[in-house]
Amino acid sequence: DADVTQTPRNRITKTGKRIMLECSQTKGHDRMYWYRQDPGLGLRLIYYSFDVKDINKGEISDGYSVSRQAQAKFSLSLESAIPNQTALYFCATSGRDRDRNTGELFFGEGSRLTVL
Amino acid sequence: AQSVTQLGSHVSVSEGALVLLRCNYSSSVPPYLFWYVQYPNQGLQLLLKYTTGATLVKGINGFEAEFKKSETSFHLTKPSAHMSDAAEYFCASWGSARQLTFGSGTQLTVLP
DSSP states (O other): OOSEEEEOSEEEEOTTOOEEEEEEESSOOSEEEEEEEETTTEEEEEEEEEETTEEEEOTTOTTOEEEEEETTEEEEEESSOOGGGOEEEEEEEEOOSOTTTTTOOEEOOOEEEEEO | OOEEEEEOSEEEEETTSOEEEEEEEEOSSOOEEEEEEEOTTSOEEEEEEEOSSOSEEEOGGGOEEEEEGGGTEEEEEESSOOGGGOEEEEEEEEOTTSSEEEOOOEEEEEEO
16 A cells, blocks of 8 residues: 555546645654646645644645644645646645655655536 | 745756755755655655765765755766656745755756
8 A cells, every 4th residue: 555645536626616636644744735736847846734733834725725734634625626626636744854764755646627 | 934945846867877856945054954865656765964064965866966065056066877766856944933844856857
């Protein structure tokens, strides 16, 4: 089983619908992230959480919200989806800051969202 | 704000040829630097990283990268490309903002 699991893997929806992407991890990491990948733009950070009570906006948080239900679960919501939110979304985890671990992220396999 | 620039969105090499993927970073202090690889329909996985110490770092699958502070570069190389190296490669930096900033990616094609 994957250490970082994302559901759904693929979703097609219509403009204005509410969508939730879920992420769960078995790595025991405190830190979780949501990224968006678009061709030619790399990965951009949407939200990140350093523990259950610590949630932070990333570079492109407008139009998104998150919930950290437990240490192992971090969900991303689009309250009213729009076509330019069509993208590949990745959840990632990391351990606490230590020289050897800093910046080393473990990614899920991605959730491809299409908004018509 | 820190940024990462990858020169060349697409690179093609022949099987057995040298692979060179370029990455430059912009940061007021030397950041931690990473290369991640993404195979088709998969998430990203860590290829190698530079934190402190030796500036030439070796990663998985025969890849290595050299941190050059004077050039603000962290180019990725492999002496001999294999068909299985075809993937998208991302350079990333971790700095004072405690976030990982990614470059735009380089798609590597390996020709038979």
